[in-house]
Amino acid sequence: MSNRLMKAVQYEGYGGGAAALKHVEVPVPSPGKYEVLIKVEAVSINPVDWKIQEGWIRPLFPRKFPYIPGKDIAGEVVEVGKGVKNFKAGDKVVSQLTHATAGGLAEFAVAKESITVLRPPEVSAAEAAGLPVACLTAHQALTCSAGLALECNKLPADHRNQVNVLVTAASGGVGHYAVQLAKLANAHVTATCGARNIELVKSLGADEVLDYKTPDGSSLKSPSGRKYDVVVHCTVGIPWSTFEPNLGTHGKVIDIAPGLASLMTFVLKKLTFSKKTLVPLMINAKRENLEFLVRLMKEGKLKTWIDSKHTLSNAKEAWAKSMDGHATGKIIVEP
Numbered sequence: 001m002s003n004r005l006m007k008a009v010q011y012e013g014y015g016g017g018a019a020a021l022k023h024v025e026v027p028v029p030s031p032g033k034y035e036v037l038i039k040v041e042a043v044s045i046n047p048v049d050w051k052i053q054e055g056w057i058r059p060l061f062p063r064k065f066p067y068i069p070g071k072d073i074a075g076e077v078v079e080v081g082k083g084v085k086n087f088k089a090g091d092k093v094v095s096q097l098t099h100a101t102a103g104g105l106a107e108f109a110v111a112k113e114s115i116t117v118l119r120p121p122e123v124s125a126a127e128a129a130g131l132p133v134a135c136l137t138a139h140q141a142l143t144c145s146a147g148l149a150l151e152c153n154k155l156p157a158d159h160r161n162q163v164n165v166l167v168t169a170a171s172g173g174v175g176h177y178a179v180q181l182a183k184l185a186n187a188h189v190t191a192t193c194g195a196r197n198i199e200l201v202k203s204l205g206a207d208e209v210l211d212y213k214t215p216d217g218s219s220l221k222s223p224s225g226r227k228y229d230v231v232v233h234c235t236v237g238i239p240w241s242t243f244e245p246n247l248g249t250h251g252k253v254i255d256i257a258p259g260l261a262s263l264m265t266f267v268l269k270k271l272t273f274s275k276k277t278l279v280p281l282m283i284n285a286k287r288e289n290l291e292f293l294v295r296l297m298k299e300g301k302l303k304t305w306i307d308s309k310h311t312l313s314n315a316k317e318a319w320a321k322s323m324d325g326h327a328t329g330k331i332i333v334e335p
């Protein structure tokens with residue numbers, strides 16, 4: 001494949017937003033020993049993509065320019081490395097690319113076998129491409145960080161979780177998955193979002209929804225008077241003092257976009273042995289979890305709400321939409 005050219009979208013330095021994305025033709029990459037080459041059918045845009053462009057994690061990433069962004073892809077395997085055991089050409093898959101190489105905004109991309117998963121015909125490429133960063137984060141927050149068991153309806157009634165979960169920014173990429181997964185954990189779910197998305201968030205399973213622009217919404221107070229055991233916090237700018245009175249005795253705020261104030265709260269709560277805690281979360285993507293999420297989707301227990309679909313030639317539009325911060329669900333580019 002290495003002599004063939006493909007269409008891709010890349011940038012050549014930090015900053016510049018959507019305007020700095022360039023449409024180029026570059027060689028189709030070759031898979032390494034434990035990698036697969038995927039013909040990309042769908043790639044989702046995440047805030048981390050443009051945050052990397054803005055230099056939030058420099059000098060770690062990008063390691064070099066030019067850089068083709070895009071981490072979450074779904075498509076078809078067209079070539080496999082010599083050491084690949086689980087995939088062959090023709091397999092439909094979903095995968096998460098690394099920050100170091102990324103490469104999703106292109107016709108072809110190379111993915112590690114270790115974080116690539118088969119995609120059954122029931123799960124479309126666009127729906128699957130939404131999963132890796134956003135849904136794995138929601139899953140990790142609820143399981144690893146909060147300790148909830150999903151699909152606990154398979155357990156005897158007296159073993160089921162009965163927790164109150166708050167999801168902030170429940171209309172966003174991570175939040176809309178968090179609502180659905182929290183319901184699979186048998187939780188009572190309170191959610192915040194803008195007025196235009198209240199019905200959508202209810203349809204995803206939320207038991208009560210607050211408009212974040214109203215006084216009740218900004219206080220995060222549960223309309224039914226519940227105290228939260230777990231908060232999956234998917235936005236920024238809400239201080240600990242707002243969460244604190246709404247938390248149960250051992251309430252835990254899992255902050256997926258922690259800033260300096262959150263990190264200081266995390267340390268302070270540790271040092272003072274506080275029962276109410278804040279947990280900063282960094283995604284640690286695991287293949288078995290992605291497999292689990294794909295299975296849930298196949299079984300109709302989890303869905304991706306698609307904000308919008310864009311062609312590769314309109315990737316700038318998708319990028320700008322993500323930077324705007326008002327997506328409902330996932331933004332998808334289809335090369």
Ligand SMILES: NC(=O)c1ccc[n+]([C@@H]2O[C@H](COP(=O)([O-])OP(=O)(O)OC[C@H]3O[C@@H](n4cnc5c(N)ncnc54)[C@H](OP(=O)(O)O)[C@@H]3O)[C@@H](O)[C@H]2O)c1
Binds near residue numbers: 169171175235257328
């Ligand atoms: N730690 C990690 O590993 C990790 C992983 C994934 C994501 N993240 C971070 O988590 C954050 C969320 O990611 P995402 O993909 O879900 O973002 P997103 O899809 O861009 O979120 C957009 C949504 O958030 C809503 N929103 C914004 N401010 C709100 C507020 N104060 N209250 C309620 N809703 C609000 C918007 O609603 P309106 O349009 O109505 O305003 C919109 O629907 C980002 O900062 C991202 O970088 C971190």
